[in-house]
Amino acid sequence: MFARLTKYRWQYTMIVPAVVLLFLFSYVPMVGIQVAFKDFHIGLTMWNSPWVGFENFSFLQDDQFWVVVGNTLYIAVLKFVFGFPAPIILALLINELRHTGFKRFVQSVSYLPHFFSWIVVAYMLQSLLTLDGGIVNQLIVNMGGEPVFFLGSTEWFRPMIVASGLWKEVGWNTILYLAAITTIDPQLYEAAKVEGAGKLAQMRSITLPGILPTISIVLILSMPSLIAVGMDQIYPLMNPANQPVADVLDTYILRSGLQQGYFGMATAVGLLSSIVSLILVLCTNQLSRKFNGEGLW
Structure with missing residues (x-):
């Protein structure tokens, strides 16, 4: 063990800051989970608040909560169906470009929206889609x-969320797939050409199998997004008119906890969401290992 630590001492040194940040911001806050089982109010601490058992989980009997769950799953499924294969397809198309300058231009243009905050994207959408002077409505x-x-x-709210998410993140998400494509042995393509395989056949028989392990890992890591659909994207665009379809678990937690002061219930909703996300990750990892032998562990 000490020999391994000595051999890879610089690698371990480089990951120490990330491990410390992960511990401080992901594990230490888990102490606050106890608020889900306590009657916590402003003026008390989570240590001296009285225990109330599962009273904070009464939201499971609230019809509005299940409407929120339905909205969350609906948006999550749409974003997964359209958002997961999109960067794979884009990476395959970019990989087929032969002009180096044009290839770099396409990559740069597709990456750029990732660096815009969702507040900026929301402002752009409002400017484009507003009834008063919006370019889209003017064209209509x-x-x-x-x-x-x-x-x-x-x-239109859900299609708008899916489309804006694709525009912002599809280019950035191609980075992993393009990196995986570069690790494929070029001799495989040369052999395929000799056998008379066209571009589609090479893509289907060489490129896709070559990046399948990366696809499996990304699939596993994307499972928690089925519950956390992105409050930073939805909240700036939510208003009383579209709230019936825009209210998701993250906004429900924000409204219940910070705005209405039901800290225990908001913590309970967050805890339940985290448990469901963990189950999804474990199940997806097991299925991935079963079908293609690749997984996170």
């Missing part, structure tokens, strides 16, 4: 249609 009117209240529409 010029083509003879009626303006659409996109920002307050329960029909």
Whole structure:
């Protein structure tokens, strides 16, 4: 063991800050889980608050909570169905570009939106989609249609969330797949060409199997997003008009905990969400290991 520590001392030194940050911001706050089982109010501490057992889990009998769960799952499934394969497809297409300068340009342009905050993206969407002077509604009117209240529409809110998420993150998420593609032996492609395989056949038989382990790892890591659909994206765009479809677990926790002062209930919702996310990760990892032999552990 000491020989291994000595051999890889610099690698271990480099990951120490990340381990410390993970411990401080992910494990130490877990002490606060006890608030889910206590009657916590401002003026008390989580140590001297009285225990109330499972009273804070009474939200499971609230119809509004299950509406929120439905909204969360609906948006999560849409984002997963469209968002998970999109960077894989984009990485495959970028990999086929032969002009180096154009390839770098496409990569840079696709990466750029990732560095915009969701507040900036929300402002851009409001500027584009607003009824008063929005470019999109102006185009609709010029083509003879009626303006659409996109920002307050329960029909357009979910497509808007999915589309903006794709635009912002699809390029950034291709980085892992492009890196995985570079590790594939070029001789495999040369052999495939000799056998008469076209681009699609090479992509299907060489590239996709070559990046399958990376796809499996990303799939496992993306499972918690089925519960946490991104409050930083949804909250700036949520308003009373679209709230029936925009209210998700994260906004429900924020509203219940910080705005209404039900700290115990908000903690209980967060705890339950974390348990479900953990179960999803464990199950996905087990299925991944069973079907292709790759997993996080």
